[in-house]
Amino acid sequence: MNALLTDLYQLTMAAGYLEAGKSRETATFELFVRRLPRNRNYLVAAGLEQVVEYLLGFRFTSDAIEYLRGLPQFAGARLEFFEFLAGLRFTGDLFAMPEGTPVFAGEPLLTVRAPLIEAQIPETYLLSSISFQTLIASKASRVAEIAAGRSVVEFGTRRAHSPEAGVLAARAAYIGGCAGTSNTLAGMRFGIPVFGTAAHSWVQAFAEEIEAFRQLQRLLGENTVYLIDTYDTLEGARKAASLGKPLWGVRLDSGNLVELSRAVRRILDEAGLPDAKIMTTGDLNEYKILEIMAAKAPIDAFGVGTDLATSADVPSLGAVYKLVELDGESSRRYTAKFSEGKGTMPGAKQVFRYPDRDLIGCSWECPSCGDHPQQQEALLKPVILGGELVEPSPCAKTIRQRAMERVRNLPAALHMLTDAQQPWKVEHSAELLALLDRVRHNQIGS
Amino acid sequence: MNALLTDLYQLTMAAGYLEAGKSRETATFELFVRRLPRNRNYLVAAGLEQVVEYLLGFRFTSDAIEYLRGLPQFAGARLEFFEFLAGLRFTGDLFAMPEGTPVFAGEPLLTVRAPLIEAQIPETYLLSSISFQTLIASKASRVAEIAAGRSVVEFGTRRAHSPEAGVLAARAAYIGGCAGTSNTLAGMRFGIPVFGTAAHSWVQAFAEEIEAFRQLQRLLGENTVYLIDTYDTLEGARKAASLGKPLWGVRLDSGNLVELSRAVRRILDEAGLPDAKIMTTGDLNEYKILEIMAAKAPIDAFGVGTDLATSADVPSLGAVYKLVELDGESSRRYTAKFSEGKGTMPGAKQVFRYPDRDLIGCSWECPSCGDHPQQQEALLKPVILGGELVEPSPCAKTIRQRAMERVRNLPAALHMLTDAQQPWKVEHSAELLALLDRVRHNQIGS
Numbered sequence: 001m002n003a004l005l006t007d008l009y010q011l012t013m014a015a016g017y018l019e020a021g022k023s024r025e026t027a028t029f030e031l032f033v034r035r036l037p038r039n040r041n042y043l044v045a046a047g048l049e050q051v052v053e054y055l056l057g058f059r060f061t062s063d064a065i066e067y068l069r070g071l072p073q074f075a076g077a078r079l080e081f082f083e084f085l086a087g088l089r090f091t092g093d094l095f096a097m098p099e100g101t102p103v104f105a106g107e108p109l110l111t112v113r114a115p116l117i118e119a120q121i122p123e124t125y126l127l128s129s130i131s132f133q134t135l136i137a138s139k140a141s142r143v144a145e146i147a148a149g150r151s152v153v154e155f156g157t158r159r160a161h162s163p164e165a166g167v168l169a170a171r172a173a174y175i176g177g178c179a180g181t182s183n184t185l186a187g188m189r190f191g192i193p194v195f196g197t198a199a200h201s202w203v204q205a206f207a208e209e210i211e212a213f214r215q216l217q218r219l220l221g222e223n224t225v226y227l228i229d230t231y232d233t234l235e236g237a238r239k240a241a242s243l244g245k246p247l248w249g250v251r252l253d254s255g256n257l258v259e260l261s262r263a264v265r266r267i268l269d270e271a272g273l274p275d276a277k278i279m280t281t282g283d284l285n286e287y288k289i290l291e292i293m294a295a296k297a298p299i300d301a302f303g304v305g306t307d308l309a310t311s312a313d314v315p316s317l318g319a320v321y322k323l324v325e326l327d328g329e330s331s332r333r334y335t336a337k338f339s340e341g342k343g344t345m346p347g348a349k350q351v352f353r354y355p356d357r358d359l360i361g362c363s364w365e366c367p368s369c370g371d372h373p374q375q376q377e378a379l380l381k382p383v384i385l386g387g388e389l390v391e392p393s394p395c396a397k398t399i400r401q402r403a404m405e406r407v408r409n410l411p412a413a414l415h416m417l418t419d420a421q422q423p424w425k426v427e428h429s430a431e432l433l434a435l436l437d438r439v440r441h442n443q444i445g446s
Numbered sequence: 447m448n449a450l451l452t453d454l455y456q457l458t459m460a461a462g463y464l465e466a467g468k469s470r471e472t473a474t475f476e477l478f479v480r481r482l483p484r485n486r487n488y489l490v491a492a493g494l495e496q497v498v499e500y501l502l503g504f505r506f507t508s509d510a511i512e513y514l515r516g517l518p519q520f521a522g523a524r525l526e527f528f529e530f531l532a533g534l535r536f537t538g539d540l541f542a543m544p545e546g547t548p549v550f551a552g553e554p555l556l557t558v559r560a561p562l563i564e565a566q567i568p569e570t571y572l573l574s575s576i577s578f579q580t581l582i583a584s585k586a587s588r589v590a591e592i593a594a595g596r597s598v599v600e601f602g603t604r605r606a607h608s609p610e611a612g613v614l615a616a617r618a619a620y621i622g623g624c625a626g627t628s629n630t631l632a633g634m635r636f637g638i639p640v641f642g643t644a645a646h647s648w649v650q651a652f653a654e655e656i657e658a659f660r661q662l663q664r665l666l667g668e669n670t671v672y673l674i675d676t677y678d679t680l681e682g683a684r685k686a687a688s689l690g691k692p693l694w695g696v697r698l699d700s701g702n703l704v705e706l707s708r709a710v711r712r713i714l715d716e717a718g719l720p721d722a723k724i725m726t727t728g729d730l731n732e733y734k735i736l737e738i739m740a741a742k743a744p745i746d747a748f749g750v751g752t753d754l755a756t757s758a759d760v761p762s763l764g765a766v767y768k769l770v771e772l773d774g775e776s777s778r779r780y781t782a783k784f785s786e787g788k789g790t791m792p793g794a795k796q797v798f799r800y801p802d803r804d805l806i807g808c809s810w811e812c813p814s815c816g817d818h819p820q821q822q823e824a825l826l827k828p829v830i831l832g833g834e835l836v837e838p839s840p841c842a843k844t845i846r847q848r849a850m851e852r853v854r855n856l857p858a859a860l861h862m863l864t865d866a867q868q869p870w871k872v873e874h875s876a877e878l879l880a881l882l883d884r885v886r887h888n889q890i891g892s
Contacts, residue, residue, distance in 0.1 A: 002631060004630050004631040004634060005603075005609050005610075005612070005613065005629070005630070005631040006603075006629075006630055006631075007601070007603060007604070007628040007629065007630070007642050008628050008629075008630045008633070008640045008641060008642030009628065009642030009643050009644055009645055010642075010645075011630060011642075012642060012643055012644060012665065012666065013644050013645065013647075013648050015665060016644070016648065016661055016662060016665045017651070019661070019664070019665055020652075020661045022651060025651070027647075027651070029647070063634070064631075064634065067633070067634040068630075071633075071640065072669065073640075073642075073643075073666065073669055076665065076666070076667060077665075116651065120647065123604070123645075124603050124604050124609070124612070124629075125609050127604035127605070128603055128604050128605070128606055128607075128608060128609045128611075128612055129608065129609060131604075131605065132606070132607045132608050132611075135607075155453070157451075157452075157453060157570050157574055158453070158569070158570050158573035158574050158577075158765075158767075159573070159574070159577065159762045159763075159765075160574055160578070160607065161578045161581075161606065161607035161608070161611040161614075161615070161756070162574060162575065162578050162607070162608065162610055162611040162614050163451050163570070163571050163574045163575060164451075164608055164610040164611070165574075165578075165607040165608040165610065165611045166451070166570070166574055167451065168607075168608050169607070182453040182454050182455065183451070183452075183453065183454075183570075184450050184451070184452055184453070184454045184457060184514075185448060185450040185451040185452075185510075187454070187513070187517075188450060188509070188510065188513040194454045194517065194519075195454060196453050196454030196455030196456075196457075196458060196519075197455050197458055197519075198455055198458060198459050198462070199455055199456075199459065199569075200768075200769075200783055201459075201473075201475070201566065201768070201769040201781075202455075202459045202462065204769050204772070204781040204783070205463070205468060205471070205473070205562065205769065205772055205781075206466075207779070215462055215465070215466045216462060218465070219458065219461060219462045219465055219522065219523075220458065220519065220522070221522060223518065223519055230783060231784060253788075254787060254788050306762045306764075310607070310761045310762045311761075312761050312762060315756045315757075315758050315761035316605045316752045316756045316758060317605075318752075319604075319605075321604075322646075322647070323646075323647040323650050323651065326650070326651055333653070335650040335651075337646055337650070337676060338677060341700060342699075342700050
C-alpha cells in the first residue's frame with residue numbers, strides 16, 4: 001500500500017500544515033455524494049473494505065520520500081517534513097456506513113477524524129475507492145432488480161478501466177446483486193462465485209463446430225454452456241441439442257435475442273431438453289433486460305459486461321470529501337463552504353434512517369432516543385478507532401445479502417429505472433441547520 | 447503479476463485445449479476496435495507498456511492453482527492441467543503499434559502469436575489495459591488540441607474507476623497531450639510532471655483566508671497558486687493580489703469561469719501582477735474549454751478531472767481480441783466470424799500508413815516496397831519475440847511527443863470535436879479481401 005497514490009496538493013498542504021504548526025490539530029472530513037445522478041433513486045454503499053486496508057497500511061516508502069525530495073514543490077521544505085512523512089501512520093478514527101447500505105445525496109458514507117495531515121492525504125484514495133465501487137454496486141442493483149430473480153453474471157473486466165478496476169467491479173457488482181463474475185482473481189480474492197465456459201475462439205479453434213461442442217461437454221459435463229452464434233445461431237442450437245445431456249444450456253451473444261431465444265427454446269424442447277437453459281450476453285444493460293423481460297423471452301440468465309463494469313450511463317459519481325470540523329489547541333471550528341453550487345454543511349454528522357425517510361443530524365444527536373428507538377437506525381458506525389480496526393469487514397456474500405434485503409425494502413417508486421417522482425426523503429435536523437446558520441454568521445470560530 | 451486476473455472461460459478453454467491435444471497449436475489473435483466511438487475521429491494507442499510487463503511476468507502462483515483446483519468447473523480436470531499451469535510462461539511473439547500512434551477502426555493495435563493457451567489466457571488483461579489507456583489518451587488528445595497550447599493538467603484520480611485506474615489514467619492523459627498530472631504515484635512511476643498546491647480545506651483550516659494564502663506563499667514561493675473561491679471569488683482575488691510576488695497565479699474552481707476570469711484578470715493587473723496566471727478547474731471537458739476559448743477568456747491553464755479520467759462521454763471502447771489464424775500440426779487455418787454485426791477478418795495483418803490513408807493487408811504483404819517505400823510505414827512492430835523482449839518501452843515523455851506530432855499531422859477535419867464528414871480512409875488490400883472470401887467459402891481449413 002502506497003501513500004503516494006494521492007494528489008500532489010495533499011502533500012504540499014501537509015508540508016504547509018507542519019510548517020504552520022497545525023499538524024496536531026484534529027480534523028473531521030466527510031465523504032458524500034452531492035446529488036444522485038440522473039436515473040438513480042438510491043446508491044448502494046461499497047468500497048469500504050479497500051479503504052480500511054489502505055488506512056491500516058498507510059505509509060510512505062523510502063523510495064517515495066526520495067522522489068518527493070526531488071520535486072520542485074518541496075525545494076523549500078525542511079528535512080523535518082520528510083522525516084515526518086517517514087513516520088506517518090493513520091492513528092485516527094473512521095466511521096462508515098456498512099457496505100451494502102442504500103445511501104442518498106448529502107449523506108456521509110464515511111467520516112474520518114484524525115490529525116489534520118493524516119486525514120487530508122487519504123482524500124484521493126478514499127474518494128476513488130468508495131465512489132467507484134458505490135457506482136458499480138448501484139448499477140448492479142438496478143440490473144439485478146430488473147432481472148427479477150433471473151441470474152445476472154458480471155462479465156465486464158475486459159472493458160473495465162484497467163484490470164484492477166475489473167477485479168473491484170466484480171466485487172461491487174456482486175454486492176449489488178449479481179450472482180457472480182467471470183473475473184477469476186475476484187473469485188479467489190473475495191470468495192465470489194465464478195462463471196464461464198468458452199468463447200467464440202474455442203469454436204473457431206476446431207475445424208467443425210460440433211467437435212468444439214463435443215469437447216466442451218466432455219470437459220464440463222452438466223456445467224456445459226454452448227456458445228451457439230459463431231456461425232449460424234439456429235444451426236448451432238441444433239448441433240448443441242443433438243449432443244443431448246449432460247449440459248447446463250446454451251448462450252446467445254448476438255442478433256435479436258428475443259426472437260432467437262424463442263426459436264432456440266423450441267429446438268431445445270423438441271430435442272427433449274426442457275431443462276436446458278438459455279443465457280444471453282452482448283452489450284446488455286438494465287434497459288435492454290427490461291425489454292427482454294417485457295417481451296417474455298424465454299431467457300434464464302444474463303451476462304452483463306461493459307455497461308455494468310463501467311456504469312456506462314453514469315460513469316462517475318460526484319463524490320466529495322469535505323472538512324467539517326477542526327479542533328485547534330484552544331478552539332474548535334466548524335467549517336462550511338458557501339461557494340456557488342458547492343456549499344457544504346458544517347460539523348460531524350450522523351444519518352438516522354426511519355422507515356420512510358432519513359434524517360441527517362449532528363453527530364451528538366439522538367433524535368428519538370427513548371421515544372421510538374426501534375424505528376430508527378444510526379447508519380454511521382465505528383470501523384477504526386485510534387488507528388485500530390474495531391469492525392472487520394464482513395465477507396462479500398454477507399454484504400450482498402444486506403444490500404439485497406435493504407434495497408428490497410425501499411419504496412416501489414425507487415425501483416423505477418428513471419427518476420422517481422417521489423424521491424426518498426432526506427431531512428436535516430433543526431440542530432444541524434442552526435449550526436449552519438451560526439457558521440454562516442461567523443458566530444463560531446476563532 | 448497474476449495470470450489469474452482473467453475471465454474464467456479462458457481457463458476452462460485452456461483445460462479443454464490441453465485435453466483435446468491442441469495445446470501445441472500456434473494461435474494468432476488480434477486486438478482491435480470494431481468502430482470508432484461517437485465524436486472520435488481517431489484514437490491514440492496506449493497501454494502497451496503494461497501489456498508487456500504482464501506478458502513477461504505471466505505466471506500462476508501456487509495459491510492461484512490451489513484455488514482453481516477447488517472450483518466445480520475443474521472437478522473433472524486432470525492433475526496434468528494444474529501442473530501445466532504451474533509451468534506456464536509466455537513464450538510467444540507480440541507485435542504492436544508503438545504507443546502514441548493514431549489508430550482507426552478495424553486496425554490491430556497488437557497481434558499475439560503463441561501456443562494456443564498462452565495466447566488465449568491473456569485476452570482479458572490485454573483488452574482491459576489497452577482499451578482503457580487508449581480511451582483516456584484519445585480523450586486527452588481532444589482536450590489538449592482544443593486548449594491550443596494552454597496547459598492542461600489531469601486532476602481526475604479521485605473520480606477514476608479505482609485508485610490504480612487513476613495512476614494509469616494519468617499516464618494515458620500525459621501521452622495524449624496533458625502537461626502533467628496531480629497523481630503523485632504516476633509522477634514517480636512514469637516520470638510525469640506533477641502539479642498541485644492546495645484545496646479548499648487548506649483555506650478552511652485557517653481562521654482567515656488571507657492567513658491561508660500567506661502560509662502558502664511562504665511554502666511555495668513562485669509555485670504558489672491561490673485557490674480563491676472558497677468564500678467570495680473576487681474578494682479572494684483581492685487578498686491574493688495584496689500579497690504581491692512571488693506567485694504563479696490563482697485558481698478558480700466554481701461559478702461562471704468566463705466572467706470571473708475577466709474580473710480576476712483586472713484585479714491582478716491593477717495590482718501590478720500582469721504575469722500572474724489564472725488556472726480554472728471544476729467539471730471541465732473539451733466542450734467547455736472550447737466555449738471558454740471562443741469567449742477569449744483570460745485563462746492560462748486548465749485542470750481537467752472527472753470527464754478526462756473516465757472519458758465521460760465515451761466511457762468504453764468496443765475493443766475485441768479475435769482469433770485470426772491457427773496452425774495445427776498438419777495444417778494452417780485462417781479463421782473469421784460471420785455473426786451479425788460482429789464479423790472479423792481472417793489472418794495476421796499489417797497496417798500500412800500512407801500520407802492520406804491506411805491500408806490493412808495480410809502480414810506478409812509489402813504493398814509498395816521498392817516503389818515509394820518512404821511514403822508508407824508498417825505500423826505493427828515486433829515487441830516480444832519467443833518470449834524475449836526485443837523493443838523496450840520508451841519513456842512516457844517520448845511517447846507523448848510521438849503522439850502529439852502524429853496527431854498534429856492528421857487532416858484538420860479529424861480535429862473537430864464531432865464526427866468528421868470525411869473520416870480517415872482505411873482500406874483493405876485485395877489479398878486480404880481474397881483471403882476473407884476463401885475462408886467464407888470454406889476453401890481453407892482442414
